[in-house]
Amino acid sequence: MRKVYSHFMWSVVCNFLLLLFSSSVVGQVAGLEVEHRLGQTFITWKDPAGIDIAADIDDESVRNMVRDLDEKKLHYRIYRSDRRIDSVDGLTAIAQVRALSCWNIDYYGSSRKDRPALRYVIEDGAEPLAAGTGLYVHNPASDASAAYYAVTAVENGVEDRTVTAANTTSSPVTETKGQGVPVLQRTVKPDSFNYIDRPELHYYTRWEAPPNSSVENRAIDYLVAVPPDITASPTPVGLHLHCWGGSLDGGYGWWYHYDKLGTTYLISSNQVPYDWWTGYHESYYDGPKDEKKWKQGVVRPYTTTRMLSFLDWAAEKYHLDLSRVFTAGSSMGGSGAPMFAIRHSDKIAWSIGWVGVHDPGNTPQFTGSYEQVYGEKAWAIKFEDGSPAFEYYKDAAFLRKYPQKEIGFITWSNGKNDGAIGWPQAIEFYRAMQDTRRPHIFVWGLSGHGQRAEMPAGGGQRVMPIDIRLDRSLPAFTNCSLDDDPGTASKLPQPVAVTIGNEDREDPYDGDSAGQVNLYLYWRTDDIVDSVDKWEMTVALTAAAPEDTCAVDITPRRLQRMKILPNRRYRWNNTCQGKTIQSGVVTGDGYGLVTIPDVIVGKKPNRIAVSN
Numbered sequence: 224m225r226k227v228y229s230h231f232m233w234s235v236v237c238n239f240l241l242l243l244f245s246s247s248v249v250g251q252v253a254g255l256e257v258e259h260r261l262g263q264t265f266i267t268w269k270d271p272a273g274i275d276i277a278a279d280i281d282d283e284s285v286r287n288m289v290r291d292l293d294e295k296k297l298h299y300r301i302y303r304s305d306r307r308i309d310s311v312d313g314l315t316a317i318a319q320v321r322a323l324s325c326w327n328i329d330y331y332g333s334s335r336k337d338r339p340a341l342r343y344v345i346e347d348g349a350e351p352l353a354a355g356t357g358l359y360v361h362n363p364a365s366d367a368s369a370a371y372y373a374v375t376a377v378e379n380g381v382e383d384r385t386v387t388a389a390n391t392t393s394s395p396v397t398e399t400k401g402q403g404v405p406v407l408q409r410t411v412k413p414d415s416f417n418y419i420d421r422p423e424l425h426y427y428t429r430w431e432a433p434p435n436s437s438v439e440n441r442a443i444d445y446l447v448a449v450p451p452d453i454t455a456s457p458t459p460v461g462l463h464l465h466c467w468g469g470s471l472d473g474g475y476g477w478w479y480h481y482d483k484l485g486t487t488y489l490i491s492s493n494q495v496p497y498d499w500w501t502g503y504h505e506s507y508y509d510g511p512k513d514e515k516k517w518k519q520g521v522v523r524p525y526t527t528t529r530m531l532s533f534l535d536w537a538a539e540k541y542h543l544d545l546s547r548v549f550t551a552g553s554s555m556g557g558s559g560a561p562m563f564a565i566r567h568s569d570k571i572a573w574s575i576g577w578v579g580v581h582d583p584g585n586t587p588q589f590t591g592s593y594e595q596v597y598g599e600k601a602w603a604i605k606f607e608d609g610s611p612a613f614e615y616y617k618d619a620a621f622l623r624k625y626p627q628k629e630i631g632f633i634t635w636s637n638g639k640n641d642g643a644i645g646w647p648q649a650i651e652f653y654r655a656m657q658d659t660r661r662p663h664i665f666v667w668g669l670s671g672h673g674q675r676a677e678m679p680a681g682g683g684q685r686v687m688p689i690d691i692r693l694d695r696s697l698p699a700f701t702n703c704s705l706d707d708d709p710g711t712a713s714k715l716p717q718p719v720a721v722t723i724g725n726e727d728r729e730d731p732y733d734g735d736s737a738g739q740v741n742l743y744l745y746w747r748t749d750d751i752v753d754s755v756d757k758w759e760m761t762v763a764l765t766a767a768a769p770e771d772t773c774a775v776d777i778t779p780r781r782l783q784r785m786k787i788l789p790n791r792r793y794r795w796n797n798t799c800q801g802k803t804i805q806s807g808v809v810t811g812d813g814y815g816l817v818t819i820p821d822v823i824v825g826k827k828p829n830r831i832a833v834s835n
Contacts, residue, residue, distance in 0.1 A: 262401015274355030360430035435529035459547035464556030500559020503596035619655035668737035680745035710734020743768035
């Protein structure tokens with residue numbers, strides 16, 4: 224009996240030890256260090272899970288390790304208190320952090336194979352963090368507060384709650400409230416980048432927090448590409464938004480420039496999460512989508528907010544011209560570029576987008592992607608202004624809702640046979656641009672998802688030859704007699720086979736298979752008159768125009784000094800080579816706009832004047 228009892232007790236002890244071993248943590252945190260800088264507290268420690276990783280490991284291997292450790296539920300908890308932490312009992316962790324947090328697993332986007340893994344730099348000029356370092360960046364909620372910190376290890380839900388001098392701070396750190404600033408990660412000087420020779424590439428990371436992100440410690444990468452031939456100071460800059468599968472290093476079309484190549488700064492970033500450069504639900508990072516919970520929250524423009532925040536910081540550091548900022552992108556970026564420019568027109572002078580989505584709720588292949596960040600369409604989750612998120616980000620609806628809102632110049636393209644993006648929504652956007660009299664160029668064809676946009680004034684695809692600025696008026700051209708017909712987006716009874724080059728491509732819709740709107744029209748910016756009682760501008764057709772003259776409606780937009788009053792009558796005239804060829808009277812409408820109909824514009828410049 225005693226032997227049986229002893230055997231039973233030994234079995235219980237063994238099973239208890241086995242259970243204890245199987246649920247134990249990898250080892251308690253050590254080497255805790257805390258430093259506060261400019262609104263952010265950088266917390267680092269020795270990560271027991273990462274100390275043996277070789278510094279030259281590849282990115283895909285690190286990502287696989289992170290995934291495996293997440294499956295084993297290995298994390299670290301961050302505690303903060305206004306008193307010295309001798310025990311974590313009674314404290315609530317401010318965050319729980321993944322293992323291997325010193326590794327930047329977002330930098331390459333989806334192109335990770337055979338790429339060297341990168342570790343974060345947390346102070347300008349410093350070396351990357353050691354391979355076995357844990358990292359968390361906290362944004363304090365109040366100014367001039369003194370705080371103590373502790374970090375513990377957790378595995379499979381079991382937390383090592385021991386507190387020693389190794390995993391807690393013995394003296395407080397004084398903190399201030401702030402957004403933090405980007406930290407320089409490295410500078411690269413390639414022979415060429417996006418077909419521009421000898422630029423200098425400055426890579427930054429900022430650990431974003433609300434309102435730039437729905438959560439704090441959201442590390443986002445940014446690139447500032449410095450042109451080799453700066454001809455103006457302050458210097459214009461483009462926000463370049465990459466496509467699906469792209470990264471801050473490419474996938475946004477070209478490195479676009481004002482005036483000539485190599486004269487304009489490029490700013491880019493990685494899209495995290497994939498919200499098509501718009502925004503996402505405030506509960507996005509709280510776990511799987513839950514209809515009830517998401518309906519209690521809203522979608523916020525985190526991505527555009529953080530991009531503008533970075534721009535403001537970069538403008539001061541690099542002496543950028545905030546009156547000449549533009550957005551550019553392809554596909555996912557070609558969706559975000561006009562959405563960004565239309566809704567933030569007080570910041571964006573113009574925009575160029577290839578093959579983008581203009582109605583997130585009505586795109587054949589990508590509505591599901593938007594639903595990942597806005598919630599299901601049927602849930603009708605609100606944007607922060609109270610309108611449904613899918614409606615807020617529908618470009619045509621936004622333009623029609625705010626017809627008086629001044630936006631910059633938009634040039635974009637879509638493929639009529641792009642079945643993934645969808646043609647009808649592109650036509651709807653085009654019609655809204657025309658109806659609300661916004662400045663634009665639209666190019667389409669049968670190149671599918673490879674259809675590219677064009678610049679005005681013969682600038683081609685890469686260079687904006689017109690000096691478009693926030694503080695300068697520009698014209699909206701509508702109903703031009705040289706416009707091709709994009710159709711009504713009605714399906715043809717049978718697709719029409721169209722030969723383009725050596726390829727036969729089918730056009731499934733009515734209207735012209737390929738064409739342009741406003742491509743041949745341009746204006747000059749060096750002789751604009753925009754006074755209290757008069758507006759004047761020189762407009763013309765490019766040499767490539769198929770006719771010597773055209774008739775077009777012209778609406779002065781983004782007026783700086785002249786104010787158009789409803790029901791007030793204004794005189795206008797059109798002169799060419801010093802001779803008046805047209806004149807008349809027009810009446811201001813209820814939106815503070817005046818449109819001159821059927822203006823004759825030719826390859827010999829015309830001077831258009833509107834006066835009280």
